[in-house]
Amino acid sequence: MPDADTTPAGGDADGPPASVRRAVQQSMERLSNSERKVARALLAGYPGSGLTTVADLAAAAGVSPPTVIRFTARLGYDGYPQLQRAIVHEVNEGMGSPLAQYGDTRRSEGEEVLDHAVRTIQSSLERSFSELSSWDFKRVVRLLSDESREIRVVGGRFSRLLADYLSSHLHLLRGRVQLMSEPGLERLAAIADAGPSTLLVVFDYRRYDEAVGQFAVDMKSRGSSVVLLTDNWLSPVAKIADVVLTSRVEAPSPFDSLVPAMALTEALIAALTDAVGDRGRERLERLEAFDPQARHLEDQA
Amino acid sequence: MPDADTTPAGGDADGPPASVRRAVQQSMERLSNSERKVARALLAGYPGSGLTTVADLAAAAGVSPPTVIRFTARLGYDGYPQLQRAIVHEVNEGMGSPLAQYGDTRRSEGEEVLDHAVRTIQSSLERSFSELSSWDFKRVVRLLSDESREIRVVGGRFSRLLADYLSSHLHLLRGRVQLMSEPGLERLAAIADAGPSTLLVVFDYRRYDEAVGQFAVDMKSRGSSVVLLTDNWLSPVAKIADVVLTSRVEAPSPFDSLVPAMALTEALIAALTDAVGDRGRERLERLEAFDPQARHLEDQA
DNA sequence: GCTGACCTGAAACAGATAGTTCAGAACGCT
DNA sequence: AGCGTTCTGAACTATCTGTTTCAGGTCAGC
Numbered sequence: 318m319p320d321a322d323t324t325p326a327g328g329d330a331d332g333p334p335a336s337v338r339r340a341v342q343q344s345m346e347r348l349s350n351s352e353r354k355v356a357r358a359l360l361a362g363y364p365g366s367g368l369t370t371v372a373d374l375a376a377a378a379g380v381s382p383p384t385v386i387r388f389t390a391r392l393g394y395d396g397y398p399q400l401q402r403a404i405v406h407e408v409n410e411g412m413g414s415p416l417a418q419y420g421d422t423r424r425s426e427g428e429e430v431l432d433h434a435v436r437t438i439q440s441s442l443e444r445s446f447s448e449l450s451s452w453d454f455k456r457v458v459r460l461l462s463d464e465s466r467e468i469r470v471v472g473g474r475f476s477r478l479l480a481d482y483l484s485s486h487l488h489l490l491r492g493r494v495q496l497m498s499e500p501g502l503e504r505l506a507a508i509a510d511a512g513p514s515t516l517l518v519v520f521d522y523r524r525y526d527e528a529v530g531q532f533a534v535d536m537k538s539r540g541s542s543v544v545l546l547t548d549n550w551l552s553p554v555a556k557i558a559d560v561v562l563t564s565r566v567e568a569p570s571p572f573d574s575l576v577p578a579m580a581l582t583e584a585l586i587a588a589l590t591d592a593v594g595d596r597g598r599e600r601l602e603r604l605e606a607f608d609p610q611a612r613h614l615e616d617q618a
Numbered sequence: 619m620p621d622a623d624t625t626p627a628g629g630d631a632d633g634p635p636a637s638v639r640r641a642v643q644q645s646m647e648r649l650s651n652s653e654r655k656v657a658r659a660l661l662a663g664y665p666g667s668g669l670t671t672v673a674d675l676a677a678a679a680g681v682s683p684p685t686v687i688r689f690t691a692r693l694g695y696d697g698y699p700q701l702q703r704a705i706v707h708e709v710n711e712g713m714g715s716p717l718a719q720y721g722d723t724r725r726s727e728g729e730e731v732l733d734h735a736v737r738t739i740q741s742s743l744e745r746s747f748s749e750l751s752s753w754d755f756k757r758v759v760r761l762l763s764d765e766s767r768e769i770r771v772v773g774g775r776f777s778r779l780l781a782d783y784l785s786s787h788l789h790l791l792r793g794r795v796q797l798m799s800e801p802g803l804e805r806l807a808a809i810a811d812a813g814p815s816t817l818l819v820v821f822d823y824r825r826y827d828e829a830v831g832q833f834a835v836d837m838k839s840r841g842s843s844v845v846l847l848t849d850n851w852l853s854p855v856a857k858i859a860d861v862v863l864t865s866r867v868e869a870p871s872p873f874d875s876l877v878p879a880m881a882l883t884e885a886l887i888a889a890l891t892d893a894v895g896d897r898g899r900e901r902l903e904r905l906e907a908f909d910p911q912a913r914h915l916e917d918q919a
Numbered sequence: 920g921c922t923g924a925c926c927t928g929a930a931a932c933a934g935a936t937a938g939t940t941c942a943g944a945a946c947g948c949t
Numbered sequence: 950a951g952c953g954t955t956c957t958g959a960a961c962t963a964t965c966t967g968t969t970t971c972a973g974g975t976c977a978g979c
């Protein structure tokens with residue numbers, strides 16, 4: 318049993334590095350409420366938060382310094398400096414290794430489900446993007462950034478959330494955008510007003526929404542362009558759509574996943590932000606002038 | 619672009635990261651013999667050697683502490699702690715996500731933006747899950763699956779979509795769920811009715827919603843349990859929350875990303891489906907009897 | 920071989936740091 | 950309710966930190 322330098326709570330005497338991160342996660346249960354806050358703060362800003370002083374970490378966690386000390390003691394370290402050394406050690410080894418953290422052992426219920434969920438979601442996402450046609454993607458971006466067009470956005474039972482999400486961002490970046498949340502008069506009016514300069518964005522994922530499908534058909538018949546975001550099984554709207562972007566829906570549960578679709582939506586927003594450039598930025602600033610709570614541009618320093 | 623925090627000897631105002639390592643290498647010539655020993659020791663054990671004490675680094679280099687101090691001064695830092703901070707900063711970037719590398723290079727508009735978006739989103743997602751405490755996750759699942767509890771779900775400007783998403787699924791799996799979509803009488807009534815058997819689920823991501831925060835505080839003061847889903851910068855609600863689940867919000871655009879948060883939500887739903895087991899399945903079947911369009915269980919063959 | 924400039928480290932110093940003590944608070948358990 | 954246990958932070962302290970001071974040492978140049 319050599320190397321008794323940095324393996325306190327790692328436990329099983331097998332893992333050579335015994336990541337501090339995992340040690341913390343495993344010890345979660347044994348901790349008190351405030352100590353758990355420390356654990357969360359440590360993981361949230363890892364590893365930087367563990368390389369500052371006790372006082373700093375305590376402040377970040379919203380607890381007092383003694384709690385941090387007790388936290389380190391409970392993990393099995395002789396003191397805060399020793400925990401720091403362990404982190405430094407780890408940083409020295411890894412300095413970039415991304416997914417070394419996923420172990421193999423599984424027992425407790427929740428963990429298995431979570432692990433499975435993570436992998437399912439990630440592979441769905443990966444696959445979705447790898448199957449995405451970048452040419453279609455660009456076409457959609459061009460359509461969305463064309464301010465001479467009137468945009469309507471609509472979605473189905475769950476995908477209405479994405480329709481909402483997209484239109485909210487569109488509002489921030491350009492004018493002439495409308496979300497068609499409910500069936501009814503609003504949609505009828507939209508059909509009546511539709512023409513060649515109208516752009517309808519449809520989110521339709523299983524199970525496909527009949528009302529949305531009919532609405533798309535009607536809009537199309539009035540000359541509107543139609544962009545469809547759907548799953549890989551293709552909504553019936555695909556038949557009449559001008560551009561189709563698909564995403565996978567494989568989920569860790571019996572329900573479908575919207576994560577890849579949302580990722581696609583965010584990618585569209587990113588590309589659109591890039592496309593509208595200064596024009597959109599000006600609009601954002603104008604909007605912010607009226608809404609002190611929205612300062613979306615200051616995120617990236 | 620000042621930010622005179624960590625860019626002393628980077629010098630030429632060109633290098634984007636101004637790596638400490640590179641700063642040292644460039645300054646080699648200007649150093650004295652002993653100082654150069656320090657430089658070599660620092661680079662040899664980088665970054666760990668720079669995260670210890672002055673005395674340690676001096677010993678590793680075979681020189682006296684003052685020499686280390688003079689070394690840091692010669693590099694342009696105000697003191698050893700400042701150099702340390704610069705290194706920590708660097709480590710923080712490099713360790714987690716490979717976000718740092720996508721600085722500037724772009725040619726073909728749509729495609730590169732898309733590529734960048736994909737990578738950003740995926741790394742955010744990966745990082746979020748790696749930082750997730752599975753213990754907290756399990757606690758939330760347990761709370762959500764406890765049918766003796768009355769559940770209230772609320773969200774902020776954008777995260778209301780996730781609140782909606784979660785509550786929609788909760789409705790399918792169990793009873794006594796209510797989405798608090800708008801401020802107003804509905805929320806007041808919820809506060810009045812709240813008690814120890816109430817569970818409030820709060821989605822609060824930057825920019826944090828004051829109304830939601832106040833609502834959470836009020837609910838908590840009435841004895842309700844509070845589960846918070848937030849970003850890694852922690853909503854103020856974290857102070858009073860019983861459990862906190864964080865996700866990253868780094869996005870390919872100036873806006874924040876909700877993809878990791880949605881993935882987390884879906885993981886919760888998956889685990890919850892598992893937890894409620896047959897009871898939830900029966901409920902689903904009962905619901906389907908009244909809604910021929912919802913057949914969520916047939917997805918996985 | 921003397922003089923000046925420049926390194927270099929021992930010793931001393933001021934300030935910050937981790938860790939301890941203790942009293943009050945919160946909690947769970949009959 | 951009342952008890953004992955556990956948790957938590959304010960105040961304190963001993964220690965270690967980075968830094969400055971200063972004297973000894975090295976070397977080049979006429």
